[in-house]
Amino acid sequence: MTVLPRVMIAAPASGHGKTTVATGLMAALSRAGTEVSGHKVGPDYIDPGYHALATGRPGRNLDPYLVGEERIVPLLLHGAGPLGSRPxxxxAVVEGVMGLYDGQLETDGFASTAHVAALTRTPVVLVVDVSHASRTIGAxxxxxxxxxxRVEVAGVILNKAGSPRHADEVRRAIRDVPVLGVLHRDAGIEAPSRHLGLVPAAERAEAAHALDVLAARITDAVDLEAVRRIAAGAPPLHAQPWSPSxxxxxxxxxxxxxxxxxGRAFTFRYAETEELLRAAGCDVVAFDPLxxxxxxxxxxxxYLGGGFPEVHAADLAANVPLRSALATAIAEGVPTVAECAGLLYLCRSVDAAEMVGAVEAAAVMTPRLTLGYRRATSPTDNLLGPAGTTVTAHEFHRTTVEPGAGAVAAWELGERAVGFAGPTLHASYLHIHWAGHPAIAQAFADAVHGGGQAARPAPDLRHHGDVEVxxxxxxxxxxxxxxxxxPEWLDDALRTSIDDVHHYPEAGTAEDALAARHGRTPGEVxxxxxxxxxxxxxxxxxxxRHPVVVHPQFTEPDVALAEAGHTVAHVLLDADHGFALDPSAVPADADLVVVGNPxxxxxxxxxxxxxxxxxxPGRLVVVDEAFMDFVPGETASLAGDRTPGVLVIRSLTxxxxIPGVRAGYVLGEPDVVAALRAAQAxxxxxxxxxxxxxxxxxxxxSHEAERRADTTVTHRQALTDGLDALGVPYVAGPAGPFVLARPGEGVRERLRAAGLAVRRGDTFPGLDASWVRIAVRAPAVTERLLSTLEAVACERRPIR
Known part of the structure; x- marks a missing residue:
């Protein structure tokens, strides 16, 4: 028996404001210090994205058609259970679908909001748009x-009231249940629409701010304590939480x-899909095809889930390296599942935009929306199961793929064959909730474990520049x-410190000095x-839950996170744009982001x-400023900037x-610094x-640092001028004591044979062996490097 306070947000029909109110309630309760889990009736992917932003927990779907009636309560309890370190x-706030009693056609309301409310014994709060009626709302x-x-309607929230008088008129007409709140007309708190519905939260940069506004509106307009009382009145549930294992x-x-x-193009997937794969012994790592x-x-x-590749087609097409990598991996037999948007991405093209080309078909937009539940059967043995495998699924798209089926179809829907399937590839329009069909997850995991991995060397994340010399x-x-x-004063300090090594070390005075240097308090260092x-x-x-390292980047954060048991996602910056930081490329649900600067x-x-x-909110941004002191004036540094949610890491190395001394420090909010201090040996x-x-x-x-930074600028200019003269490409506008150049594969080895050691690039994620990192040195050393590069270029130049 499990006690779970819960409430269902429903409406007479679509368009009354269920998403606005449900998401607003989740955000308002979360911001009031309540741990909230968000759930959505039906197959929708977009609303759970907003729920996740509001609660900080994955949004979950409850759909009896996709997973079976018997799984609804276990999945509800699973979604509301402990999450990592969170209790x-x-x-639980559950958002309904369509009208309260609207479900699958010709089934007497199967999979409706009312159906799920009855299965989970969840009291219902109605959201009613009153903009075009008054007393009729009572009826x-x-x-x-x-x-x-069987359905307990426990309250109502009035939406889009025209005035206080209008709201009072409606309130007096409602005699069956209490009115818990009134929202007046305010288009500013509604999510924008797209051809398939709402725009995903991951595509709205202002979504977090909009949630803050919405939470404040709901807090002011709705009796949250009454909502809590209704939720607390829900009876205990006699079931065990679902467990993927x-x-x-x-x-x-x-x-x-x-x-x-x-990323922004692939936002549709059920949270349980990833959980099942992890339970089946796989490490799931996110990547952004954009x-x-x-x-x-x-x-x-x-795994390529759903989303809007047609909206981002031009940007997906522009990422030629990843399209090529995917095509190669699939051709080499890496097991691949693609649903809807994933299918489009694997086609030769979407309208005029070139895609991966792993599927011999073209996708085009149409004016017709294909929408509905499906029951499908696999016609042959394939990646996801034997012939005769039957699933329940959902279809939702405005594109069509021509030809309509591959040489071997993924599914048969009655007389209609859809998709493309084989031993290592399964691509179709159908969205399947794997928690309802776990044998699919097991089949895919078995194939992944069975040696489908393409041979591609992984970067050596423990490689360091000193290995080169x-x-x-x-x-x-x-x-x-x-x-x-x-400097002599530094050597004197190091020598004098030996006189104190008979005492245990104490870093307090050092932290005081560093705090003064950056205008901080000692508690921030x-x-x-x-x-x-x-x-x-x-x-x-x-x-x-979702640590992200922005690459190319120093690889120690990856190593540290992996050793701590975390699965690290990478955001790879684009060489064609000079590796400029794009904040929107970082997944919205990343709770830790590590970036270097410079x-x-x-x-x-x-x-x-x-x-x-x-x-x-809820994210820690770690900025590695190990080379910031080489930047004159330390422009762009956040070391002295008290931005909440930012932790700066500095090094004196x-x-x-003094790399042999191991001296560094962190700067951040006192509570974060205190937590790090408590974990320090x-x-x-x-x-x-x-x-x-x-x-x-x-x-x-400070004076010596300024001099060294200025000297670095001068010496670096000599290096970049020489690279320009030789036509060797490099990352423009370098700010550190090194330059990332791209002289081509094999050049590093030739420089080494000539007695010059440069840092190899292919040990950094996102770079290959054509890149090298060159440390800034005095002009005489730089001249020797440039002369050798010129000689190497002559050797490599073809004879005409």
Missing amino acids: AAEI VVHGLVSYDP DDVSPPSADRPVVAMAG SDAVLPEGTAGI RDGDLVDLAVNVWDGLR LATAGAAEAFGLVARLQPW TNPTSRLHPADAVRALVR KLWS PWSVSTTAAAAMRACASEAA
């Missing part, structure tokens, strides 16, 4: 209340990677540490044993406003030539490191 929901409510005794199991001890499409140039490392399976007598252009002498310790502390700070290895300095744009910051921090926070250090 179980204190209240409408009376009819809904008395129509079916009860339905599937890992075929092997391996953890192969399933690449799952996300921005990622490569598939996640080690991809052994691909360990062997042989090589000129070091690989390690991005200042190669001049240390934590000294660490280099940036590496800081990344480890962040990784263990909480059980991150970024190693691209040397790109992102504007401070672009970094701030990553901030979202590079500018001050005692005495992790050595006496020598603390002495270096105090010395490098001094006024003398």
Whole structure:
């Protein structure tokens, strides 16, 4: 027996404002400190996206047609259960579908809001648009209340009232249930529409702000305590929560990677699909077909869900590297499932836009909407099951694929054959809720575990520049540490610190000095044993649900997160746009985002406003500023900026030539810094490191830092001028003590043979062996590098 306070938000028909009120209630209750789970009756994907934004938990669907009546209560309890470090929901808010009693046609309301309310014994609050009536609303409510005794209608919220007098007239006409609130006309709190319904939350940059406004409106207009009382009156449920591990199991001890499409073009998928794959022994890693140039490392399976590829067709077509990578992976037999939008993306084209081409068909927009529940049977053995496999599904699209079926169809719908299927590919328009058909999830996981992985080397995330110079007598252009002498005052501080090593180290005075340097309070500073310790502390700070690292980037955050047991998603910046930061490319549900500034290895300095744009409620943005002190004036730094939700990591290693000391620190909000401090091992910051921090926070250090930053600019200019003269491409506008150049594959090895070590690029996600990172050095060293590059270019130039 489980006690779960819950309430169903329903309406007489579509268009009365169910989504607005349901999402607003979720947001208002969440912002009042209540743990809320959001649920949606029916197959809809878009409304759960708004629910997830409002609650910070995945939006869940409750559809008896797709999963069976017996699964509805277990799925409700699963969605409301504990989530990582978050407790179980204190209240579940369920948004209905269409009118209260409208369900599958010719079934007496099967899969309707009323049906789910009866199955889950959930009290109903009606949302009624009163903009075109007054007293008649009383009759409408009376009819809904008395129509079916199995459905408890416990209250009503009036929407789009024209005036207080109008609202009072309607209120007096409603005699069966209490009026819990009145919303007046306000188009500003409605989500924009598209040809298939509402625009997904992931595509609305202003969605989080709109939710804040909506939550405030609902708080003011609706009696939240009355809603709580109604929810608390729901009877206990006699069922166990659904668990994916009860339905599937890992075929092997391996953890192969399933690449799952996300981003703005692919927002439609049921949360349980990913949970089933994880329970079946797969690591699910998100990628964005709009921005990622490569598939996640080690991809052994691909899942392409629904969304709006036709809306983003031009941008999808422009991402040629990923289209090519997908086509190659599918051709090499990587097991791939594509639903609806995924099918379109795999076609040769969508209207005039070129797509992946893994399916020999073309997709075109039509004026006709194809919509409805389907029961489908597989005509042959294929990736998702044997011949005769039967599923319930939903179809919802305005495109058509020509030809209408492949050589081997995925499904038969009566006399109609649809989709494309084979041993390693399954693509069709049908959306299937895998929790209702877990054998599909198991079949896909079995194929992924069974060796479908294409051979593609994963970047060595533990590779470091010092590896390049360990062997042989090589000129070091690989390690991005200042190669001049240390200041005398710093060497004195390091030597003097030896006199204190008979005491346990104490970093408090160092933190005081660093706080003063950045205009912070000591409670906003934590000294660490280099940036590496800081990344480890962040990784263990909480059980991150969706950590994201923006790449190309220093790989230590990936290593730290993986060691802490997290699955890391990558957002790959576009080389054609100079690796500029695009905040909208980061998934909306990412709760941890790591970005470098200036970024190693691209040397790109992102504007401070672009970094701030990553901030979202419930998200921590970690900015790696290990090279910011090489930037004159430290423009774009957030070290002295108290932006909520931002944590800055700094290092003294590079500018001050002390990699062996391991001295770094973090700057952030006091509560975050305190949590990191509580997780830090005692005495992790050595006496020598603390002495270096105090010395490098001094006024003398500030003057020397300015001089070194200016010198770096001058020396870097000599390097970029030389690369321009040779026609070697590089990332424009470098801001760090290194330049990311693209001389081509094999050049690094030729430079090495000539006695010059540069940092290889293919160990960074998003780069290949044609890239190298070149450390800024004095002009004489740079000249030797440029002369060697010119000689290499001559060797490689074809004879005509």
